[in-house]
Structures are given as C-alpha cells and as structure tokens.
Amino acid sequence: MDRRSSITVIVRSVLAAGPLRRADLEARTGLSQPTIAKLTRALIDAGYLTETTAGGGPGRIGRPAATLDVHADREFFAGVKVTPGELIGVVTDLRAVVRVTAHAPLGDARTPPDVVRAIARLVTELRGGAARPVRGLGVSVAGDVDRTTGLARYEPFLGWHDVPLAALCTAETGLPTVADNDIRALTEAENWFGAGADARSFLLVAVGSGVTSGLAVDGRVLTGAHGVAGELGHVPVDRRGPKCYCGARGCLEAIASEPALLRRVAEITGIPAITLGRAIELARLGDPRVGEAFAEAGRAIGQAVGGVINLLGPELVVFSADHLDGFALLDPHIRAAIDTHAFGAAARATVEVRPLPFAQWARGAATVAIARHLTSVTV
Amino acid sequence: MDRRSSITVIVRSVLAAGPLRRADLEARTGLSQPTIAKLTRALIDAGYLTETTAGGGPGRIGRPAATLDVHADREFFAGVKVTPGELIGVVTDLRAVVRVTAHAPLGDARTPPDVVRAIARLVTELRGGAARPVRGLGVSVAGDVDRTTGLARYEPFLGWHDVPLAALCTAETGLPTVADNDIRALTEAENWFGAGADARSFLLVAVGSGVTSGLAVDGRVLTGAHGVAGELGHVPVDRRGPKCYCGARGCLEAIASEPALLRRVAEITGIPAITLGRAIELARLGDPRVGEAFAEAGRAIGQAVGGVINLLGPELVVFSADHLDGFALLDPHIRAAIDTHAFGAAARATVEVRPLPFAQWARGAATVAIARHLTSVTV
Structure with a gap:
C-alpha cells in the first residue's frame, strides 16, 4: 500500500473506531508496526490525530498504552442534500458530528443553475455559522450519480440529465465538491x-x-x-x-x-x-x-x-x-x-x-466529502 | 497482515495472474518488498512457487526480472459436484487445471450415508488416476451450505437437512474436506x-x-x-x-x-x-x-x-x-x-x-479445497 492509501486507512480506522491504541490499529489495518508508528506521528504533527495517555490506575501493571483519536476540530466539511423544494445542509467536524444545520426552500427552482446558486447561498450561510474553516463540500441527489466525476447522470425528481453537479458547485462555492447519490452517501455515513x-x-x-x-x-x-x-x-x-x-x-x-x-x-x-x-x-x-x-x-x-x-x-x-x-x-x-x-x-x-431525517442524509454527503479529503491528505 | 495470510495472498495472486514479477506482486498485494522477497523465497524452497528468469532479448536493457509461477504439480486436489442421480468428480493440480475426470451414477441413493459412500468410492477412483498425491477434497451441493463448518443445512433436491457433509466425507476418505454451495464454488473458480x-x-x-x-x-x-x-x-x-x-x-x-x-x-x-x-x-x-x-x-x-x-x-x-x-x-x-x-x-x-458443464462445477469444488489448503500453508 502506498503512503497516501495507508494514511487514509489509518484516519478512517480511527474515525470509525477511535480512540484506538496503536496495537489495535495494527490489527485493524494490517499495516506494519513501523509504518503505523511513522504515519501516526506525522498525522499527530499535522493535527489530524491526537494522542492521550490514560493514567495507569492502582493495580495496573506497566506503562499504560497511548490511545489515538481524530482531532475533530482540525477542519470542517459541509454537506447538502437536494430535494425538490428544499435544500438541507449541515456542517460537520472531521468526525462527521453535525455542528451547524440550515435549510433553504427551493421554491420552484429546478434547473441546475438555479439549484446550484441556492446551494452556494446555503453553503455561505453554513460557513458563516461554523467555528472552523470548511474544507470541502458534499452534495447528494437522488438517481444515477457518478461519484468519481461528479456527474448527475439522471435525477428523476428534478428531471436532470448529465448535470456536472460537482464542477458547478465548485465553481459557485470555491470548495472542492463531491457529488453522490443520496442514499449511497447516507450508507457511507452508516x-x-x-x-x-x-x-x-x-x-x-x-x-x-x-x-x-x-x-x-x-x-x-x-x-x-x-x-x-x-x-x-x-x-x-x-x-x-x-x-x-x-x-x-x-x-x-x-x-x-x-x-x-x-x-x-x-x-x-x-x-x-x-x-x-x-x-x-x-x-x-x-x-x-x-x-x-x-x-x-x-x-x-x-x-x-x-x-x-x-x-x-x-x-x-x-x-x-x-x-x-x-x-x-x-x-x-x-x-x-x-x-x-x-x-x-x-x-x-x-x-x-x-x-x-434529511439532516442525516446531508451528514452523509459531508461524510463523502471527508472521505474524499482524506485521500488527498499528505503529511 | 500475519505471515499465514500474506502467504495465502501471495499464492492466490500468482495463481490468478501468474507468471508475475515480484514488483507486480507488490502492486497487487500491497505487501512490502522485503515481505515479498522473504515469503516468495520460502515458497520457492517449499515447492509452491517456481522462478524463471527469461533471457533478455536483443535491445533489452538491464537484467531481466525473474517471474514467479505456481508449481502446478506440487500437489493435487479432488472436487465432487453432487447432483441427484450422479456424482461428477475431477482431480486438479494446484493451478486448478483438471487432470482427471470421473462420473459415478448415484441411482436412487439419496441418504447422506449412501451418497457419502459413493463420493468416497469416486474419490478413490480419482486418486488412482492421479499422478500426484491428492491433498484435499471439495464437495459441492445445491442449497444452503455453511462452508465454514461444512454443514449442508438444506439441500432441496436430495431433501437433506443439517447434514455434516464435510465431516462425513473426511471420515470416509481421510481427506480434509470443504463442503460448499455448488454455484458459490463455481463462482470462486470463475x-x-x-x-x-x-x-x-x-x-x-x-x-x-x-x-x-x-x-x-x-x-x-x-x-x-x-x-x-x-x-x-x-x-x-x-x-x-x-x-x-x-x-x-x-x-x-x-x-x-x-x-x-x-x-x-x-x-x-x-x-x-x-x-x-x-x-x-x-x-x-x-x-x-x-x-x-x-x-x-x-x-x-x-x-x-x-x-x-x-x-x-x-x-x-x-x-x-x-x-x-x-x-x-x-x-x-x-x-x-x-x-x-x-x-x-x-x-x-x-x-x-x-x-x-458439471465438470467445471466439480473444478469449482476443487478450487475451494485449494483455497482452504492455502490458508494452512506454513513455510
């Protein structure tokens, strides 16, 4: 596994199951002890992971093992679930805990430019309420969405065909954006x-x-x-x-x-x-x-x-x-x-x-943005 | 990954895609270069892998890289597909290439003891025709089979319920036996x-x-x-x-x-x-x-x-x-x-x-036996 994939695997494991000891991480990831030692050190230095050494209580033998956890406040992510008539948005921390929620009615807006502008306004509102910088955006819609390219190939409720949703949202918000099918994003969070x-x-x-x-x-x-x-x-x-x-x-x-x-x-x-x-x-x-x-x-x-x-x-x-x-x-x-x-x-x-509820679906979209962000972490 | 899992992953990769260079193996398995060097050496010494260094043709620069392949003749495996009325059996080499085929009519035999005895007779015939020792047996039947325990929980065509098929076959043949659902075994081979x-x-x-x-x-x-x-x-x-x-x-x-x-x-x-x-x-x-x-x-x-x-x-x-x-x-x-x-x-x-045809299904059963055997390889 290359360094970048190993970093993703480590952060995802700690996200899903933290706090974890390095030995647990070794068992979960299959990575070698020296690789884990080296990369967790780099991730601590870069602010992604925190290390806690629990005090050894009476009767505890030996030095207590340090546990690693994700530094939830390092950076935040926005997630928006698009429904016909309403946008539901959240900002989550790096652990996908929802920190800000906002809704925006869409009215009759159904065309991609109108919906994308509404998404951008909602994201501006969400960022205004967030205590930390937002690093990425996940947008989820129903239907056939190619997550890799961010293309909404077919959204049946809005009648969209081949809308480059991620690219449009990036252009309007300035944030790296991942577009995904809505239930798949929710399933990622689950x-x-x-x-x-x-x-x-x-x-x-x-x-x-x-x-x-x-x-x-x-x-x-x-x-x-x-x-x-x-x-x-x-x-x-x-x-x-x-x-x-x-x-x-x-x-x-x-x-x-x-x-x-x-x-x-x-x-x-x-x-x-x-x-x-x-x-x-x-x-x-x-x-x-x-x-x-x-x-x-x-x-x-x-x-x-x-x-x-x-x-x-x-x-x-x-x-x-x-x-x-x-x-x-x-x-x-x-x-x-x-x-x-x-x-x-x-x-x-x-x-x-x-x-x-739909706030959880929006959190799913944010989770996909976190996952994408993790693949680009270099420490 | 522990040593045993790494060995399985290496042999399976070479089985599926060999001949492979060590660098290809590194890319496919995600194992480190030193681990691959060490384990492939042990597998060559134990007779599981063979190493070939192709002659560098004219215009080739540098030393040609050695390729690894599975030593197909190291040991053989038997596979039997059970159908109502007939058993179809094969012996394959370690690469799952069919080397011997045999059929046996079941007549009206449907009870587990009768069918298992017929399997044992067919396996004896298959082993007699095989040039190498047979190390394991895979038996596949339709229905709900727990591969881990070898229990045929429900075979609709023979009317079986909770038959400890793998254990019965091991007792009759003396071979380590894996029982599996028939199409799942075929899917493993595919x-x-x-x-x-x-x-x-x-x-x-x-x-x-x-x-x-x-x-x-x-x-x-x-x-x-x-x-x-x-x-x-x-x-x-x-x-x-x-x-x-x-x-x-x-x-x-x-x-x-x-x-x-x-x-x-x-x-x-x-x-x-x-x-x-x-x-x-x-x-x-x-x-x-x-x-x-x-x-x-x-x-x-x-x-x-x-x-x-x-x-x-x-x-x-x-x-x-x-x-x-x-x-x-x-x-x-x-x-x-x-x-x-x-x-x-x-x-x-x-x-x-x-x-x-059913000989391919029997080969699927043998493939499952090979896979089980590989998890027990220690070199």
Missing part, C-alpha cells in the same frame, strides 16, 4: 459510524418520494461498476403492476413510494391530492380499503427486500423511516413478506427501523 | 481464473434443475452473513405466480427452472413427462404455445437479473448454459427483459453466455 459498526454487511432501505437502498459488504459500500447500485425502487415486483417513470412495469417504486401509495389512496377514497397525514388518519380510523393500500405497499417492499436478502445475505436490514407513523402501517406487512420470502439461513438477518 | 480476471464484479447465473447465481464484487465472492447468498431462484418475480417448494409464491425457480418449464409444456401439450429435448424440438418446429412457455421463463429470468443489476451494478453477467440449444430459446427474452428493467448506467453491464 458504514463508518452507524450500522456498519454493528454489522459486517447491511442493507439500508429508505421509503419516501422514491424507494431506494444502500448496501455495504465487509466494510465497503457497493457502488456498482458503472456508478449505479442499490436501486431497490427499480427491482420489479409485479409484472402486471403499474408502469414506472423509468419505462419498466411493476417497479417497487411505482407501487410503494409515497406518491404511488397516495395515488392509490386518492383513487380509493375519491379525495384528490390527499396528504400522507390524512391517509394515515383514515387507515388508523379503520378504513379497510386505505388499510389495504398500506398493506399492499408493505408487502411489495417486503417482497423486494426478501429478494435482496436471498441475493446478498446481509447481517442487518435497516429501514430509514422519516414518518414513523406512516411506517408503522407498513411495518407488519413488510416483515411478514420478508419472512415469507427469505430463504434458509438468510432469514436470520436482523430487521430494524430507525428515523434518519 | 473469480480466480475466469470472469473475475476480466471484470471487477460479476454475476454468474445458472439455469437447470434450479435457478441460482453467484456474485463477486471487487475480487471477493459474496457468501452472506449467515452463509446464504446468490439465491436468485428465490427472488420473487410474480406475486400471483406458482407456489415454490420453499413455501413462498412466485419465486423465479418456480417459473423458470427446467422442471417448472417442463411442467408448463406438459400442461400445454398434454404430453406427460415431456423431455427437455422434445420441448426444444416443439418450440423449434414453431409450436407457438411451447415457444411462449420458453419466452415466459426467459422474461422471468431477465426480470430477476435486471433487478440484481439495479441492486449491484455488476460489470459482467455470465449465463452458464449446459444446454446451449435450450438456452438459445430463452436468450432473446432474457436480454429484452434485462434491457427493460436495468436502470440508468447499470444497463451497461455486459451479458455473456458460456457453457459451464
């Missing part, structure tokens, strides 16, 4: 600091305007050979199902996304443009047809996730639910369908539900 | 020597008595947190589809496996117990209903594979076809369905068809 700390492999599922997922196996987030992976929303679940905007029939997203569910409830109830809150209320009041619409969406999600479990055998499945009330109506049907479809020992996967 | 040499990530799909797959990402075959992965046959593709033996409805295997297809053709034609050959003939003669049965199976396969492409974004998809004639009837429908369902840039995955 991989470093959340689910990935508990499980060697996990599937993160988000149900909202779309249905999407992120996958991590053996500590790495799957990115796809061509930059696309985790598109759970376009897993076909019903060949006789409704047509999806992507052109195919029976995609999970065309059945179980929030808009698809609300269209179904609007048809059933005759209430045009019904809100999610009202639909949940009707289901809770016992309207069997509305309840069945939620059940149907839940079964479709569980069917698709059961298929993923059979393909990947993840240790953990995390459902990210913004609206826990709404998710509660889907939950039993999702779990029943997973139980039906999970094959053999794959059925042992743990299923969890956690609220992951 | 990962080392086949598709994996061309692509960083690939999906291997096999359609026969079942429908199954293996997945490799970044040079590693996915094994699942609980030992199950790649169960493409149990991806649900039609919620109103037929019931599968696993208990769920609409599994791909219940629609597109060879027995499922033949059941459908038997219904359509009224010919009970129709053979695959006869079904292919009828389709080729232009029977539209039989043609539609093949088309339906092809569409279901393409739909499921399209879903996998969206989830994993593999670089390459390889269909393993035993019966190329039969596969030709599925092929256009598979490809059309993949085209319909693959999302965004994920659609760029290359799709290939290759004959991978």
